[in-house]
Amino acid sequence: MAQSPKDLRIAILGAGMGGLTCALSLATEGFKNIDVYEYATDLGFVGAGIQLAPNMARVLDRLGVWKGIEAEAVNIEDTSVRVGATDTELAYVQLKYIQETYGYPHMVGHRSSLANGLYQGCLAHPAIKFHFSTSADAVDRYGPQPSFMAIPRQGEPYRVEADVVLAADGIKSKTRDEMLKRLNINAGIKDTHQAAYRIMIHKEQIKDDPELLALMESTRVTRWIGEKRHIIAYPVSNNTIYNLSTTQPDTNFAAATNATYTTRGDKSAMLNVFGDFCPMVQRMLNYVPEGEVCEWKLRVHEPLPTWVHESVALVGDACHPTLPHLAQGAAQAIEDGDVLGVVLSRLPDTKPESINKALRVYEKVRKDRAYALVDLAAASGRALHLGDGAAKEERDRQFAALKRGDGPVPDKWADADVQREIYGFDCSKVAHESFDEYFNAL
Numbered sequence: 001m002a003q004s005p006k007d008l009r010i011a012i013l014g015a016g017m018g019g020l021t022c023a024l025s026l027a028t029e030g031f032k033n034i035d036v037y038e039y040a041t042d043l044g045f046v047g048a049g050i051q052l053a054p055n056m057a058r059v060l061d062r063l064g065v066w067k068g069i070e071a072e073a074v075n076i077e078d079t080s081v082r083v084g085a086t087d088t089e090l091a092y093v094q095l096k097y098i099q100e101t102y103g104y105p106h107m108v109g110h111r112s113s114l115a116n117g118l119y120q121g122c123l124a125h126p127a128i129k130f131h132f133s134t135s136a137d138a139v140d141r142y143g144p145q146p147s148f149m150a151i152p153r154q155g156e157p158y159r160v161e162a163d164v165v166l167a168a169d170g171i172k173s174k175t176r177d178e179m180l181k182r183l184n185i186n187a188g189i190k191d192t193h194q195a196a197y198r199i200m201i202h203k204e205q206i207k208d209d210p211e212l213l214a215l216m217e218s219t220r221v222t223r224w225i226g227e228k229r230h231i232i233a234y235p236v237s238n239n240t241i242y243n244l245s246t247t248q249p250d251t252n253f254a255a256a257t258n259a260t261y262t263t264r265g266d267k268s269a270m271l272n273v274f275g276d277f278c279p280m281v282q283r284m285l286n287y288v289p290e291g292e293v294c295e296w297k298l299r300v301h302e303p304l305p306t307w308v309h310e311s312v313a314l315v316g317d318a319c320h321p322t323l324p325h326l327a328q329g330a331a332q333a334i335e336d337g338d339v340l341g342v343v344l345s346r347l348p349d350t351k352p353e354s355i356n357k358a359l360r361v362y363e364k365v366r367k368d369r370a371y372a373l374v375d376l377a378a379a380s381g382r383a384l385h386l387g388d389g390a391a392k393e394e395r396d397r398q399f400a401a402l403k404r405g406d407g408p409v410p411d412k413w414a415d416a417d418v419q420r421e422i423y424g425f426d427c428s429k430v431a432h433e434s435f436d437e438y439f440n441a442l
Contacts, residue, residue: 002163005031005347008355011148011162012036013136013175015043018316018333019168020118024063025341027125034128035160037150039135043115048198049236049243050111051221051327054423057104059338062428065121073109074235077219079414081399084226087278090399093414102423108221108234110241114330138178139165143310144352148175164355165312166340168333171299173318179309187302192323194298194381195250197270201242201287211280216242223411224281227387229274231281244284245324247381248273250297265293298323300378303371306363311352313340313359320370325384326377326413328422332370335427339365342431346439361438365431373422380412 002008010026012019015038023034052073060066081091099105122128137149137157146165151157167175171189180187206212215222221234233244270293271285300321307314316333343358343365386392395410402409409415 002350005344005350007032008163008344008347008350009033009161010035010164010166010344011136011146011160012166012168013148014038014168014170014315014318015040015119015130015132016168016170016316016333017114017118017330018318018337019166020115020122021059021063021334021337022166022168022315022340023128023337024065024118024121024125025338026344027122027127028063029341029345031341031344032127034125035131035162036122036128037131037134037136037160039133041133041153043119048111048200048245049108049234049241050114050330051234052107052109052114053327053331054098054102054104054106055425055427056331056334057107058102058426059334059428060117061104062338063118063121065117068120069109069113069117070107072113072237073107074237074239075105075107075219076221076234079221079223081223081225081411081414084224084229084231084274084277084281087224087280089403090225090396091402091409091411091414093402093409095414098419098423102419106423108236108243110236110243111330113237136160136169136174138174139167139312140178142179142182142312143356146311163311163350164344164359166315167312167318168315168337169318171301171317171321173314175312176304176314176318179312179314180304183306183309185305187304189299189301191250192298192300192378193250194247194323196248196296196298196324197244197246197265198294198296199244199246199285199288201244201284203240203242205287206242209283212242212284216240223384224277225384226274226277228385230384231274231277233284242284246274247298247324247385262294262296264291265295267293270295300374303374307367308356308359308363311355311359313362315340320367320374322370322374323377323381325381326373326418326422328373328377331422332373335425336362336366336370339427339431342428343435346432346435357439357442360442361431361435364438365427365434369425376412376418380410383410383412 133153139148141147147161224231229248231246307319315336343362412418
């Protein structure tokens with residue numbers, strides 16, 4: 001048994017945003033034995049744009065990596081919601097107030113910049129050891145010393161035993177599946193019938209297109225909406241790349257199995273999906289090179305009654321995958337990781353029952369908030385994708401009232417009341433302040 005809580009052996013499964021934040025938060029809190037297992041050969045630092053909301057920035061700043069990420073990002077000052085077919089503006093929201101209200105601006109960046117910032121932060125801590133090219137088979141013992149088989153791409157499998165296992169192994173989490181099986185819980189993956197294209201347009205591609213260059217050089221998030229479809233777009237990487245993320249009905253994955261969530265897309269099919277959108281959107285989509293169209297299947301799963309079993313906890317998409325319509329998926333995984341660092345740092349001893357209680361405090365701090373945002377993201381998507389009818393007319397009346405400076409925002413990402421709930425939340429502070437009450441009550 002570990003001599004003190006900081007001597008605990010902690011295994012983290014997965015080096016995505018949640019796993020990296022877990023490792024960095026634990027190392028920042030002084031833990032000495034942190035091992036991260038990741039199937040990929042390296043992190044690769046690929047991906048598309050990502051929104052860096054104040055609640056995320058607050059965590060990254062506490063962990064000492066925000067400044068480097070911020071230096072490569074774009075400060076978003078306003079957002080425009082527009083009709084996809086005509087480019088008519090439905091609503092305009094000024095966002096400059098966010099920094100003075102929440103202490104951090106609302107920025108957007110490249111996913112690789114965020115991942116690399118977290119990874120470099122981890123590399124500064126000798127306590128963190130990365131095991132790349134190594135998958136973690138489903139956890140086969142959950143406590144008091146949980147264990148799993150580590151399977152390197154080269155070499156013999158070996159058993160890993162730890163004091164705590166944090167499963168940040170994504171929406172296809174084997175750990176979650178095994179945990180639910182052991183607890184006799186049925187909570188399957190839900191098909192949203194939605195898919196997404198992720199598109200990056202480089203400045204050099206549009207150097208002769210003044211209209212698109214103006215978007216590239218702006219500090220604006222633009223959303224074009226239509227029936228069952230929308231596109232959200234913004235500049236990243238110091239205004240050198242224009243990022244577009246779409247949502248549309250899922251038709252190309254009809255025969256796909258649960259084992260895959262991406263497919264090579266067809267450019268003509270993508271253009272057809274948005275064929276009734278305005279000429280400017282058409283031009284943007286046409287800049288995507290043939291053969292570089294990828295489509296993602298968007299999935300969530302049913303809410304889980306628990307994220308914790310004995311000395312194992314689920315993290316991020318393993319327990320609360322969400323649709324992208326609030327741009328909070330990565331932020332919520334990062335909040336998970338930070339709270340886990342806090343609650344484990346407050347352990348009074350190294351007893352397995354204390355570890356379990358601390359992990360249940362993590363669940364209590366995080367679970368209701370994460371699932372509320374999952375529901376809100378889904379509701380926002382439904383509002384954006386309305387077809388002709390009374391509901392769409394009411395939504396557009398709300399957008400019109402917003403332009404006059406009054407009323408709710410159907411696009412919940414831009415709603416000030418929603419932003420207050422999301423951006424004003426300090427997960428580390430809440431975990432510290434509530435730990436004793438929650439821990440002693442368990």
